[in-house]
Amino acid sequence: xxxxxxxxxxxxxxxxxxxxxxxxxxxxxxxxxxxxxxxxxxxxxxxxxxxxxxxxxxxxxxxxxxxxxxxxxxxxxxxxxxxxxxxxxxxxxxxxxxxxxxxxxxxxxxxxxxxxxxxxxxxxxxxxxxxxxxxxxxxxxxxxxxxxxxxxxxxxxxxxxxxxxxxxxxxxxxxxxxxxxxxxxxxxxxxxxxxxxxxxxxxxxxxxxxxxxxxxxxxxxxxxxxxxxxxxxxxxxxxxxxxxxxxxxxxxxxxxxxxxxxxxxxxxxxxxxxxxxxxxxxxxxxxxxxxxxxxxxxxxxxxxxxxxxxxxxxxxxxxxxxxxxxxxxxxxxxxxxxxxxxxxxxxxxxxxxxxxxxxxxxxxxxxxxxxxxxxxxxxxxxxxxxxxxxxxxxxxxxxxxxxxxxxxxxxxxxxxxxxxxxxxxxxxxxxxxxxxxxxxxxxxxxxxxxxxxxxxxxxxxxxxxxxxxxxxxxxxxxxxxxxxxxxxx
Numbered sequence: 001x002x003x004x005x006x007x008x009x010x011x012x013x014x015x016x017x018x019x020x021x022x023x024x025x026x027x028x029x030x031x032x033x034x035x036x037x038x039x040x041x042x043x044x045x046x047x048x049x050x051x052x053x054x055x056x057x058x059x060x061x062x063x064x065x066x067x068x069x070x071x072x073x074x075x076x077x078x079x080x081x082x083x084x085x086x087x088x089x090x091x092x093x094x095x096x097x098x099x100x101x102x103x104x105x106x107x108x109x110x111x112x113x114x115x116x117x118x119x120x121x122x123x124x125x126x127x128x129x130x131x132x133x134x135x136x137x138x139x140x141x142x143x144x145x146x147x148x149x150x151x152x153x154x155x156x157x158x159x160x161x162x163x164x165x166x167x168x169x170x171x172x173x174x175x176x177x178x179x180x181x182x183x184x185x186x187x188x189x190x191x192x193x194x195x196x197x198x199x200x201x202x203x204x205x206x207x208x209x210x211x212x213x214x215x216x217x218x219x220x221x222x223x224x225x226x227x228x229x230x231x232x233x234x235x236x237x238x239x240x241x242x243x244x245x246x247x248x249x250x251x252x253x254x255x256x257x258x259x260x261x262x263x264x265x266x267x268x269x270x271x272x273x274x275x276x277x278x279x280x281x282x283x284x285x286x287x288x289x290x291x292x293x294x295x296x297x298x299x300x301x302x303x304x305x306x307x308x309x310x311x312x313x314x315x316x317x318x319x320x321x322x323x324x325x326x327x328x329x330x331x332x333x334x335x336x337x338x339x340x341x342x343x344x345x346x347x348x349x350x351x352x353x354x355x356x357x358x359x360x361x362x363x364x365x366x367x368x369x370x371x372x373x374x375x376x377x378x379x380x381x382x383x384x385x386x387x388x389x390x391x392x393x394x395x396x397x398x399x400x401x402x403x404x405x406x407x408x409x410x411x412x413x414x415x416x417x418x419x420x421x422x423x424x425x426x427x428x429x430x431x432x433x434x435x436x437x438x439x440x441x442x443x444x445x446x447x448x449x450x451x452x453x454x455x456x457x458x459x460x461x462x463x464x465x466x467x468x469x470x471x472x473x474x475x476x477x478x479x480x481x482x483x484x485x486x487x488x489x
Contacts, residue, residue: 070177077109084138085114093135099172139179146179182214189233189435192220197240203413209424222248228255233435236263239408243273259398261434267408283387284342288335291364292381295357308333310352310383317386319429327419328426334406335381352384403430
């Protein structure tokens with residue numbers, strides 16, 4: 001009997017052990033199943049979240065992040081827009097792909113698709129008769145479409161040290177948001193530029209900036225057309241070197257008197273232009289003969305007081321430029337004065353002004369010195385002004401808007417580059433104001449140039465002392481204190 005009990009005891013222990021192992025195994029299996037289920041659920045949930053919530057933009061200049069202007073444009077959408085990325089499978093631009101994905105996450109009205117030109121050879125022909133480069137973007141709505149060439153999405157410049165082209169900026173957000181606004185806008189404003197008087201030609205960078213505002217540019221010859229077209233949102237007269245004819249002047253005034261808008265650029269000239277001046281007179285301003293020089297060195301560049309950096313005044317036509325720490329460059333500017341005989345329904349507002357240290361030289365051809373001399377007129381001076389004339393008629397109010405700018409070189413690329421596109425911002429903001437845009441939709445490109453940490457000599461010396469002397473000494477002291485305490489124990 002005892003023998004039997006002794007024989008059975010190991011068997012019972014084995015059963016108990018197996019039972020415990022089974023329980024532990026069951027618990028482990030259950031926990032594994034639960035953990036797997038949670039992982040699957042979290043993975044499925046993450047898959048439904050927008051890219052902005054699952055991916056963090058750690059790029060230095062936030063290449064993948066969309067700004068408030070884009071969010072405002074997209075949130076106002078009431079119709080669908082499809083963004084196509086034209087690229088072969090596997091050759092998509094990763095930066096562009098991520099940015100377009102984030103656009104689609106912003107609104108249910110934005111759809112993003114990739115189109116492989118090899119698999120869909122005739123796809124791009126629906127939207128362009130020209131060849132569409134790889135990684136170009138096409139925005140499509142029920143109204144119209146717009147092709148954004150890949151070359152417009154990146155900015156580049158020549159590195160004169162290596163004599164090679166380097167990518168300096170990414171304009172993806174600016175171009176895509178502009179395209180979305182373009183394909184969803186009811187009526188696109190048209191800017192007509194007057195021709196036939198040796199006017200200055202807008203540089204390509206300026207034209208691109210205007211196009212980015214979804215303002216179409218067309219040339220206008222009043223000799224052949226006879227009048228300003230009815231679809232004109234604004235008329236630009238850019239620094240003419242010859243005067244307008246009587247018929248052209250009459251056509252311009254007729255357009256303005258019927259609620260038209262004009263951007264008038266004047267420049268120093270020895271040629272009398274009474275007809276052009278009469279347009280300015282009609283709207284309460286005149287250009288003073290002579291040129292303005294700046295006496296405050298913080299308001300001119302290159303050591304030349306003729307290259308003015310004027311103060312931007314807060315007004316509707318200048319938008320938020322006055323509060324955005326923006327700068328503009330005005331080479332060889334002139335003074336704009338408000339006439340005493342202007343009509344009471346005309347309001348003239350300063351946009352750009354010189355400082356009180358500025359002065360005007362009335363005879364630029366015979367300047368003996370750039371310094372202030374006896375006989376020079378003291379500033380400050382108005383260098384750019386907005387003009388509004390409001391008339392009440394039986395049909396309602398009629399408002400004429402003008403911007404007068406007194407520098408023929410203001411709209412040049414050379415001047416604009418000195419102030420990092422400040423002149424372009426001024427132009428597009430003023431045009432948006434005249435064309436009836438509530439605010440400029442132009443979004444500046446994001447720099448892709450390397451940035452360097454600049455450490456002054458004083459800071460370098462300070463951090464050398466901290467790292468070489470103070471920190472090692474601190475560790476030695478702390479170590480000594482700990483050693484002493486342990487020794488006492």
